[in-house]
Amino acid sequence: MKNNTKAFILTGTLGILLLFAFLFVWTAVSYQTEAVDTESAKVSIIGEYTTDGESWNKIQSSNDFINDNYETVTFRGRLSQDIPKNQYLIISMCDVWVEIKADGEVVATNHYDTGASTITPGNSIAYVSADEIPNITEIELTISNPYTVFSGFNPIQDTLNRLTVGNKDTLYNDLLKNNTPAILISLAICFLGLFAFTLAGLLWKNVMIRNIALALMAITGGVYVLTDSIYTYLPLWIGNPVLCMVFDEFAAYLLPIAAFLYVRVNVEDKRCKGYISILIIVSILLTMAAVFLQLFGVMDILKSQIFVFPFILLGSMGSTICLIYEAFKLKSKNSRAVLISVCPLVVAGLIDFINSLTGFTQDRVFIRLGLLITVVIQIYLLLRETREHQKELLRYQELQNEMLQMRVSIMVSQIQPHFLYNSLTSIAQLCEKNPSKAKKATIEFSEYLRRNMNSLKEQAPVPFESELKHLETYLSLEKMRFGDELNIEYDIEATDFLIPSLTVQPLVENAVKHGVGMKEDGGTVTIATKEFDDRYEVIVSDDGVGFDTAKKPNDGRTHIGMENVRNRLKTMCNAVLNIESTVGKGTVATITIPKEEI
Template sequence: MMKIIGGKIWTAVSVVLMLLMLTSAVWIGLRYYVSMDIYDTPSMFLEGEYSVDGGEWKPIDADRPVTDHFHKIVFRGKMSQKLLLFYGSLSVSSKNVWYTLKTSEGTVIESYIFDQAKASYEHALTDKPLALDMPDTPGYRVKTLYADYLTGSAGVTEDSELVFEVEYPYNDALVSYSDCIDVTAYYNDGMYLRFFYDALPPVLLFVLVCFFGLFFFPVASFILGKIDYKYLTFGLLSFFWGLYMIMQQISGYLNLWILDPTVCMMMDKVTGYCFVAAVLFYFKSYMRNRGTRAAANITSSVYLSCAMAVFILQLCHVSDLNASSLTMNIVAAVGIAVMIVLFCVENRGDRNALFFLLSWAPLLLTVAIDVLDYFVHLPGSHYFNYGLAITMIVQIVRLIGDLRFQYKEAIRYQQMQKELYEAKVSVMTSQIRPHFMYNALTSIAMMCELDPKTAKQATITFAKYLRGNMDSLKQTAPVPFTQELEHLKKYLYIEKLRFDDLLTIEYDIQATDFVLPLLSVQPLVENAVKHGVGMKEDGGTVRISTRETETAYEVIIEDDGVGFDINEQKDDGRSHVGMENTKKRLRDMCGGEVIIESVVGKGTTATVVLPKEGQKNEDTLS
């Protein structure tokens, strides 16, 4: 059954991976074969120069994104002839900035700026204290300028000198211009065409990632027969990673469908907060000690509280989410750093823990590069997203490998249960084989004439003994030693009837608070009776004792019978399968072992050693 379920799991993984590869292939094909003349994405729609924060003027390169960090950046020059004459429309997608397009004489063509007087008036009319559209928040906006308007009403010609001013209104940090303004020139429905060719394929890719995280890891955990918090939190992490990457792809298009620019910005920020929270919960799933787990809970709670606080500040018009971005980034960085320290404290010296931390190295490296990019402009951008993608792919591969290992362990456990069942059948049948039943019934029959009362008690004991053997077939977990001892006493009571004064039973039970496989001591006692004391002409004593050491519990079976040479390979015609099964069950279920010591003519001692670490199985008692 487990093999069938496991096969379905890996089939599902294969299907998901095939869908991911197919989506990527379609995306590459569209990008390669479809003509991009239907739209253009220049870095700037003006041909001229620009100045950052009042600095020197630099030439505009239409083929190279403007990556300068700024508070206010000014472009001046002529409208690109290709954009003005060849395409019919121009869309400007802006994030968290105000901007104005005007002529060199000061005539405003298009303006998106904050007007305090107008905002106060409109706010007074609406009277919405919890409105999402804060009057001083730019948000995410898409504005389309049509060529007919530019060349008609606005009077823009090939020789018109235009000025494009962009202002980042927040004082907490500088941003890159290419992250704030995106330009698309096209014919009809160009923004939707650009979304279809540029954004939709990766969006579909990450939608699959979301479903992969939301269903595969939790379902795989359930199918394997346990609810593993680690897999559940990683499924959540994969889901929010996919959601975060989807938002990175579509954030510049949100205003096409959501009219309020502030809501568009809030959606982008909230997905980022959810992703960081998922990272913290994922790290917390590796905490086992009470102290580190409590510290991890506090760290996660602090971050969630901060996220809720900045969200409430947004709703109450105190401070918008973008103004709180730097603070939240610092809180997130500190939270993740604390989680890493806690992880190292709990898993110091663990080689697997080191590999786990190394798997996060790409993300940490790209974060460091982005911080460096803030001070020194580096070629390229969005290093964080690349590092995040590499890290998440490594995590997914690592977790799938871990699931595969768990699956193999489940198969091995099933095999062990099968062998356990067979061992129990072997032990049971060895105890109720015909000559044993014959001897027991004969002894009882003799007692019926000599001592009917004792015969009655012997019959009841023998029936309980047989029932105990049959019940053992249903028992899959270790049992308390007291239960095993009661069954042993029934067996020895029956043997005592047969051997009478030739068999003496002694007990020295000093420890009982431990577990062991059912019917694991009985084969040792049986050997002591039948092949030790039973082979001695004048009989002897079988002594059963237990004791506790610092590291283990011990069950000792001693007899003063004939003994044997443990180094001699003797073919005595008897099957030793029962003893081998007993040793294997003790090893697999409790980590125990059997030590045999014997001296010819003096007797045998069998010691069952049960390490205290193996006593965790006591929790599985049914």
């Protein structure tokens, strides 16, 4: 039934994901089919240009500016095509200052002054109508790059490549046409994060911090991929150019913080946890500083990457070293699994960082792929761990049943018919000879039975004092039967420890019945406890007939009791039972309980 429930949840969730993807693609295709008239047309400038105030040169192609890191480029000439009526020249101004003039008049610019935060151009879109740029009009386009510090950053070329002619709906059409795969990937990553969180909550009946961290990393990663892929289209919904940039950079800064948090909850070594905790705190402080410095006009948030990203890169390498240390030095299977899953993300981040410096590609595609691989691997590991968790639950339930059976067996073994008969017979005889002693014996007998019955409810070790009190009650009843033939001695040096219920009594019972009870003139049973630096010991000894430990007893008994005692001691407190005996001299049974298990 449980397997069917898991399969239903998994199948249903994946089905919803596929349905969501289908509806999105279908909507995109339908929108494009119904909006044929919104298709955009790329335009260029025919004429000449000057760079940083130098001489004018003929424009060959926008690709002339791929690897040139100019501060200012001015173009003059005319558009490669006229602007149709009811349409616009669309200028996407991303991370550059732009000013366009027609016949010497400024018709579009992002040079604004709305406060200290305007030290950055941000991201905005300008629409210039055909009325503002009539046919065969000479225009002058000036593009200024405030980020020459980034050698792999080409905002001038990107601005030229994004010059289009169309109506105000064309950008929506371009968004769906050019970015559908990236959008689907980002939504899939976010959905997988929610899926991981939901799966853990539904199947494990609780919410583990590790799965919350996984969901957080996936969701922040999905948001980052989404904002990075549709960055040029953010002004369609966000009117403030600076806010567009802050939103995009903030998403980029949150992803490593979430990744650090995920690694933090998976490592076990205290030093590794402390190191990654410092990474998380410093990353959060750097992110907050970058945002506030932008808002107060002290530093452009995009330029803060010079300080933030190297720290994040070094932190990622340090976190990876922590995982390697735990995976191979400490032999942690969990750290090894996390290491395998985050490696694609770390490697992809390193490649994209190098790309930002060298510009060997125009898009940060590696981080998207690395993030997707990481999330998929983590989902696989989560499913595998969930299956193992279910197996552990079954094993735990089986162990609990076995423990219950052990307690029942031990209780039954302590209430053998002959013990009941002997005790009741002795009490009956005392009723005539010594009524007050008979009353005391009846109360002790009742207390003994009550303690044995209550042991069925004990699922955890009990204080030794409680076990000792029960032993005293049992031995008092046996003393009533054996009289002077049974001597009891106590040498109790320590009582401040725990022990499984009814694990000492079987040892005492064997000492009485099969030790001194088999000796003609009786003997002495001694119960002692000792405390050492690393352990406690409970010692039950007798000077009875003893037995040969090398030979299997042939007394017609099953000897299940001792095995139950050994298993309960080992399972509940990692204790060990050792029995030594010499024929004719007696037996010594020692329970050793490690202190760290108490």
